[in-house]
Amino acid sequence: MPNSFGKLFTVTTWGESHGAAVGVVIDGCPARLPLGEADIQGDLDRRKPGQSDIVSPRKEKDKVEILSGLFEGKTTGAPIMMLVMNSDARPGAYDEFREKFRPSHADFTYLAKYGFRDHRGGGRSSARETIGRVASGAVARKILSLAGAVEIRAFVTRVHDIALPAAAADAFPTQAEVDATPVRCPDPATAAAMIRRIEEARSQGDSVGGVIQCRVRGVPAGLGEPVFDRLEADLAKAMLSLPATKGFEIGSGFAGTLLKGSEHNDAYVPKTGRIGTATNRSGGIQGGISDGEEIFFNVAFKPTATIMKPQMTVDVSGKPVELVGKGRHDPCVLPRAVPIVEAMAALVLVDHWMRNAAQNQVFKF
Amino acid sequence: MPNSFGKLFTVTTWGESHGAAVGVVIDGCPARLPLGEADIQGDLDRRKPGQSDIVSPRKEKDKVEILSGLFEGKTTGAPIMMLVMNSDARPGAYDEFREKFRPSHADFTYLAKYGFRDHRGGGRSSARETIGRVASGAVARKILSLAGAVEIRAFVTRVHDIALPAAAADAFPTQAEVDATPVRCPDPATAAAMIRRIEEARSQGDSVGGVIQCRVRGVPAGLGEPVFDRLEADLAKAMLSLPATKGFEIGSGFAGTLLKGSEHNDAYVPKTGRIGTATNRSGGIQGGISDGEEIFFNVAFKPTATIMKPQMTVDVSGKPVELVGKGRHDPCVLPRAVPIVEAMAALVLVDHWMRNAAQNQVFKF
Amino acid sequence: MPNSFGKLFTVTTWGESHGAAVGVVIDGCPARLPLGEADIQGDLDRRKPGQSDIVSPRKEKDKVEILSGLFEGKTTGAPIMMLVMNSDARPGAYDEFREKFRPSHADFTYLAKYGFRDHRGGGRSSARETIGRVASGAVARKILSLAGAVEIRAFVTRVHDIALPAAAADAFPTQAEVDATPVRCPDPATAAAMIRRIEEARSQGDSVGGVIQCRVRGVPAGLGEPVFDRLEADLAKAMLSLPATKGFEIGSGFAGTLLKGSEHNDAYVPKTGRIGTATNRSGGIQGGISDGEEIFFNVAFKPTATIMKPQMTVDVSGKPVELVGKGRHDPCVLPRAVPIVEAMAALVLVDHWMRNAAQNQVFKF
């Protein structure tokens, strides 16, 4: 099931960029959760195109409809089907790409795999697929906030070479601070510089990438699995499953490899009502299982593949051709990716919460 | 199934560091594959302790026994059960850890999750668990080499701050070059410096980490899935499921975020008998699916948590106590992790190869 | 994923009887399959209410809409989302059942499981859920017919005590013969008696059950798995997952237990171009794997739980109350269940076809 994610809280997304609609089915959502479209729409609005000057101008309301799984304002335990109609599809705008492969897009690989492809705006490989992730992630976030006051906060820490100062990157910003600017970096001065860098790239018909950090607090110790389904392994998979991502690091990450063991180890210390660690280079996870400290990780996003400069490529027959940039696009995907990263983190955590309970809280021996 | 990996070529590892044995069951291995213990032992020998002066001195032959799934030298399609007896277990050496949590080990989190733990050498969280990965990965590698001349080569590119020169990191070394030194870095001069760094750390009772790169060639275009089970997502999960890993990057990775789209895009060009790309910042994967170019990725390993210096921690009651380093350990896990990284890459690739075939090569429409 | 079925050709149904819509997502459908709504509608029409005098008079067009996964008349390999809007929902007609448990319905058990339920027409437990099964089964049947001329034919062999003569039950009727009467029994005289029995039950405010047989021809030898996922085990699960089913038997079934081994064994004999069996008490499957002979099995359906006679039951507080029969219903579910049985058989077979190929046809050793 390549279009599904999660073992107990399972989401299956469907839909294409220029088809009738995109959506998601959640199977395994617990019953009795108070839920309505208003719980979903907020995160979809943070993801939708056209929300600011630095993102794609495609005009989509991305209004969610819930077609099943609810009764009188609460979940019933049945599958929750949610969809968003595509209203600003312009399939004709993509005629050039029927025959030509866009560099660093999935056009060629989809054709190699399936022998057939929907070329309109990337079809299934479009980031519109992430609407279903954000919608189902909003349900997961509501569960987590009710279950244990878990808070998930992603924010942009770097755009191209404009980086959030290190001190600020360690703080846990409020959502208001993150959303204060369209670039979703909580430091106003850095955010302003990032916006200038994005506008500069767009004015050149070019694009930029960067890094998003995600921090999670409120996760109790004991979540995650040993061996293959470690919490950080499932987070890594979740993040690398997002379009345009090229890297993931948890806790000290790549930089931590420059420390010695005596510098890197997190000493256990007594904390109020629990055992904690004096430092947190582990990023809140040991041996695949949460330790009760803040979980944090970074995700690298490449510069948007769609640019407005002419590029060389080949057509479906393998003949070199020039490709002229066209179509609506984001000169930098990171601002809209923030709620998507949060959604994926929420999906991982709810799933592990349920798995852990099934194994360890059901039977009393 | 937290101890299983793969959807069609599924491996399930079992066993503890100081239990009777460790092993693996492969379910889904195709029939008629010529296979014997000799196909497995080579990679186990590259993983085993005691193989050189810079790794753990624990004395284990790690001799594999295959108990099922073979008949007259070929696989039958039935589950393949392979095990290695633990012969140098010294459970008594770990008595101190029954009551004290080792910093940056899984002692505390296992207890938080399960309410009970096997403290002997980390029990299930020990890197001895990876024996099953290497044994099953050797089967996967044999399949890949027979199926399509796929070659998988991992090697150490950095130990602490000693790094392989950039040019060398882009080459595809031979296994002989990798194994020429005990540190498994293919550049002799760099390898010598790395070994000195590891010996220096050990002499201080300390440890170091670093980076392993893995390169794969021979993978045809079209392998991988869109959306959640992207090839890079499954590779990321595979690598972050290994003990001591803190980061993963595919292709240009984190450094690629410093490029603009016009610098980062890989132009398609005609190549002999196929369509290829002029550059390979994508790392051989586009939209989750292989493009026929070399796949390469980096994995960050933290410095070994076990050190020989006294450290502060708490005991199971939460009281601060001093922990005196003990037990046999690796001052740097990277040399022995090389075959483990290769094994996990092989498991991901065989599984996707089979999944892709099921979807796209079965029915002719 | 309790609402999903199939490992490689995976269908997930969603929707409630009196919600906005019911539908299904297929994940794993091979690309390039010619497909349109016309391929689906035929089987939905055979399943829909109001099609004859002996089934529920609920007025539903059950018009399918395909919202994703198609491009220019062919599948792309992406998820296929299909839905049917509910147009004749009358939620108010079910107010009595909000507080009272209908005997031999799922009202009580859903409340016991979820602590909350959608009481309108059974909500998720309604047989309207099977619309998604029939729609996705139609896709599976098209694949099977293109792949290998596989034909699947279900038909009613018994209604209450009116049974198809044994000889007729062994034949492979045409779909026209099955659909010639509204009861879907291919023998006209038996069908007429069955219809009278159903009308008699309805006129008494009562209901009847019976047996459906399903026969499949064209399945090559070698499909299915040993051990847990035997072909007959997956067929049994598929059939017992249907509402109102109470039994399943493959080949000789329960009656076969009255034979001795020497009477029951199917001798192998040479047949044209293949090895076959002289008799077929095995029902086309040996050791979980198809042997190339016709696959056939029987499914028992209980009499419809909804009757128009007053019945004693309890309310949600446990107090005895009388329940007056209400609502539109089928006095016998079997006629409409015929395409549902066929759909489930098709889903099982396509999934095993793909699984078998992945294991046994991918690698050549």
Add this chain to the structure above:
Amino acid sequence: MPNSFGKLFTVTTWGESHGAAVGVVIDGCPARLPLGEADIQGDLDRRKPGQSDIVSPRKEKDKVEILSGLFEGKTTGAPIMMLVMNSDARPGAYDEFREKFRPSHADFTYLAKYGFRDHRGGGRSSARETIGRVASGAVARKILSLAGAVEIRAFVTRVHDIALPAAAADAFPTQAEVDATPVRCPDPATAAAMIRRIEEARSQGDSVGGVIQCRVRGVPAGLGEPVFDRLEADLAKAMLSLPATKGFEIGSGFAGTLLKGSEHNDAYVPKTGRIGTATNRSGGIQGGISDGEEIFFNVAFKPTATIMKPQMTVDVSGKPVELVGKGRHDPCVLPRAVPIVEAMAALVLVDHWMRNAAQNQVFKF
């Protein structure tokens, strides 16, 4: 994973009839369960050959060894690997079957599927595979008995045409009553007649089949899933996955189809401390979910395929040949199948218990 069963309590069996050993890995067993080999051996002894005059004389002690997952007498949450060495393997006794297909055995279908087979005693298709089922089922039974006083009792209700009187079939016999005779029918007079029938068949070189009933009490209301993973659907799959089974019926089963709805419906009535039903034609399950009443079902087993009479068959080239019966075998599989049926029922119930908890008892809204 064709050799695995269960979503959260997952068992994977491995091994061949005449290989080195057979065994099972349990992944997902809760931690802190007191467990030792003595908990397992009892059911293995009830399954083993040579235990009486009416079963196979193969001499196997079937002594279980637990190689992982335990620490100081309790489970740790890690995989539990259990094995039994094959000590009375006589591979040479099967040379005839290398080239000839035994009628109604899996010889031909395994070859059709895999293109290669281990012909020794059926290899993987041998009923020795069920040792792993019984061993893991014993763990599941211990969990169920500790968790909720759940009792599972299977017994033989029919051998050939010798049937337990109907009244006795509705009782819940003690295990002592079941095990009082080697045929495992709790009624002594019927048991004696069954034994005579089996001995008579054996003396003729023939074999007989029959029916096993299984009853489960103590299961709380609310276990099971709607739609595909209904409790009866998973039980049906579990039973049809056993060698030699041809049918499954829950509650009223096939006979229930002869009743009218007004006769078949189970009226809800107040019972002590809970809501129950006046009758139990449903067999303890409504809409896929347990209702708190006794769960009961029947399983049909065909007459053993191995007989001592000469039979016609074909060889691997398709040429007709005579096959002379050889090898040790059971003239009737039912006596030894009793603990296997119980084991499978236990595996289904523990898995659903854990799944239900994960969905419905984790989050409080």
